[in-house]
Amino acid sequence: MSATPQRSRAIRRLLAAAAGLTTVGALVAAIPNAGADDRGRGQQASKGRTVDVQLLSFNDLHGTLEEPQGSSGNVQERQPDGTVKPVPAGGIANLAAHLREARQGNEYSITAAAGDMIGGSPLLSGLFHDEPSIEAMNKLKLDVTSVGNHEFDEGRAELQRMQYGGCHPKDGCYEKDENGEEKIFSGAAFPYLAANVTVEKTGRPLLRPYWVWNHKGVKIGFIGVTLEGTPDVVTAEGVKGLKFGDEVKTINKYAKVLEKQGVKSIVALVHEGGAPASPAYNYDCDSPGPGDGISGPIVDIAKKVTPQVDAFVTGHTHQAYACSIPDPSGKPRTVTSAASIGRLYTDTTLTYDRKTKDIVRTSVRSMNHVVTRDPAKVEKFAPDMPLLIDKWKTLAAPIANQPQGYISANIDGRGSTAYEKPLGSLIADAQLEALAPADKGGAQIAFMNPGGIRSDLAYLKSGDEAVDGIVTYGEAFTVQPFTNMMNIVDLPGSQVIAALKQQVSGANEASIRILQVSKGLTYTLDLTKTGADRVVTDSIKLNGVAIDPSKTYRVAMNEFLAGGGDGFPALGTGTNKLVGASDLDVFNAYLAAHSTPSAPLAPPASGRITVVK
Incomplete structure (x- = not known):
């Protein structure tokens, strides 16, 4: 779905107002490579049979770069006495700082997401067709994500532009380089996975169905799907010419493909979710038993997906949970979601067995963490993010304010x-x-x-x-x-x-x-x-x-x-x-x-x- 006439006119006015700015190029040049990928630093991994792989994940960012306002910027925290209190959270600079800090000392670390990274975005990202959010996720070193329904808000061509780059077909390029030339949008440095989204005319996946992380012989496959009901929650124009397949059948299909390639450790990134019995991010949804405290579509999906899949990172419902839902063989399997708009991230430890090339499921540990608003942490770990935000705010200011x-x-x-x-x-x-x-x-x-x-x-x-x-x-x-x-x-x-x-x-x-x-x-x-x-x-x-x-x-x-x-x-x-x-x-x-x-x-x-x- 292309830009609406209202948005296109607004952007043209904005660009005209910003044409005389001399600081934008300087801001672009000034953004340092702070917080560059620190995976591989720190302690050396054990040379034994198993190695712990850190999986950091989040979901439903929705282009929320600045700290979200009002009550929607809080997460609910369960207290020892059983009461729940709100905790302010979120903001891409805070998220980047927390993720970069968490990676320290972890040689084997992956960062993954479960869709809706863009779409339904605040003006700072939405006005520029979410290019600022893709740039931010490139900087915080997102490795892989599934698509979500909101990735289709502006249609498949725009989603492909988010992946592969290029300037907007109507609004053009928003930035200029140091020489005053148009700066071409580079697209996502991470793969968008869309295993169950196929083009009607060809039957082929719209984007890559899976991706394999390989570090020093440790291989983990990721399969990404969005909810089959995406056409029910997106305008018809946004999903025109596309088919959305069954989540379980699709994941099972590509799990077999990965296994034939020798990849036996698999994580499913599923843009579909559940509803825990409590809104608190630290609620134990495995009490009294595995998965007893959660309901919703993801429960049925998790119970039916092949045991070849070792863990699920999920989204869509904007809820927070880290549960163990039994697979078809009755064996508990981790299913997580980190609320929405960058207020939480999930830290999951996957113990990889070098001999079997599989995850030792009994050793999987997972927990949600609050993305607290901490200026000192941002200054230490993510000083580039405020500069990125300021750059786009300068461009947006003529309209936004x-x-x-x-x-x-x-x-x-x-x-x-x-x-x-x-x-x-x-x-x-x-x-x-x-x-x-x-x-x-x-x-x-x-x-x-x-x-x-x-x-x-x-x-x-x-x-x-x-x-x-x-x-x-x-x-x-x-x-x-x-x-x-x-x-x-x-x-x-x-x-x-x-x-x-x-x-x-x-x-x-x-x-x-x-x-x-x-x-x-x-x-x-x-x-x-x-x-x-x-x-x-x-x-x-x-x-x-x-x-x-x-x-x-x-x-x-x-x-x-x-x-x-x-x-x-x-x-x-x-x-x-x-x-x-x-x-x-x-x-x-x-x-x-x-x-x-x-x-x-x-x-x-x-x-x-x-x-x-």
Whole structure:
């Protein structure tokens, strides 16, 4: 999917504003090779039969280079007394510093990821089609990653550009070298693996299906897959011409290929995940027994994948866990996930047997670690990362710093654990207001998918309490980075009801996905019931009047939802479609219309969704 007209125009304005800068080239030249790959340094590995291999991993970075703001920038830590407290975490400089420190003294060290490295990114990366994030991951020495669904947000050609390099086909090159010449984007220095993603016309994998790490005769194979349901969570244009295969069948297929090549130690990088029973990153999900504290799709996958695979690095659900899930033979196997947006990393020890060339599974140890915000650690281990961020911030500043509105307190979105998220209500209200006029579509209801809310709106910016309550373009973009166009369609009341029930049934049965609704629409979510019955039909009302199944309503939503995305096929049946402004433009217009420095916008009150537990 190519750049939207809005984004392309914004970038052209940005580049024109930055054309006269003389510091960008200097900044590029000034970035040192600090934290260069230190694997191979430190103590010499044992010459005995086994050797410990360090596997560092993370997932779902989503182009988050700066420290994430608001509650979404915390991880939950379980305390000795059983309570849970939030710990601020994340930021690519902090992540790089932690990884580089962890590698010290480990001659055999691999860094791997499980997809969604880019896509749904804050403005600092998203404005430049995620080139800054690829550059950052090259610097922190990522060895390999699987693709995730968000790698397809801009289509397969753009994903291939991320891998192989080249300037954007519409926006061109963003940087210049020391001689003032265009600097060609080099692409990823690490392989993206996409074993279960094939091109329909040829049947061949879109990218490499596997990769083998080989250091002094120690060989470990990596197979990378994304969830088979990727087309359900990406726009149709983003996955056009591609097929997504079954995760288990694909991993088993390539495990056999690797074994024929003499590679018997295998790690699967799977962009699919689970849900632990506790949100705490240090929760023991193997209590009372292996894997008893985790549920979700990854459990079934792990139980079916061949025992030839020794460990899983997973993602997609943005959860934190380090579990042991039995393989088909009943033998426990490590399955990990490091939450999201660089707040955690996982350190796994794989004991490699030189004689059998396999991993000694009984010796596998794994633990998640918080990426604490530590300036001293960054200065010591990752001084190049702040320079990289400053370089891109200089280019983005003409657009990123423009005020869009003002808030009186935090308005939580991604970081909210409530079904009815304050920022979700605000976004839905903005969409309804913009598209309610007859000449704009005549919308009566607006729906927003929760996965499209990528951050919180923070009242205080991390490390800069002098700047408070201002919502900049960059922050608004971080909340809604996809620049989806708004659609207004006719839907019979029966389909409105069906869509609300699809929140808790069908594709969303196991992991419910609650739409954010505009003011005036109310209903009851009864969690004591099962399936679709959890949405109480008689409770669904618009402005106090029950939704009439036979009446037609004008419904506003982004183009992804209007295509039936996120498991809402009922929303894809709309007719008489009108295309409106982008979701970001609508959001910014609402902020401007409803807030001033002296009268900032307060978080919306709850009460649209009544939850019964």
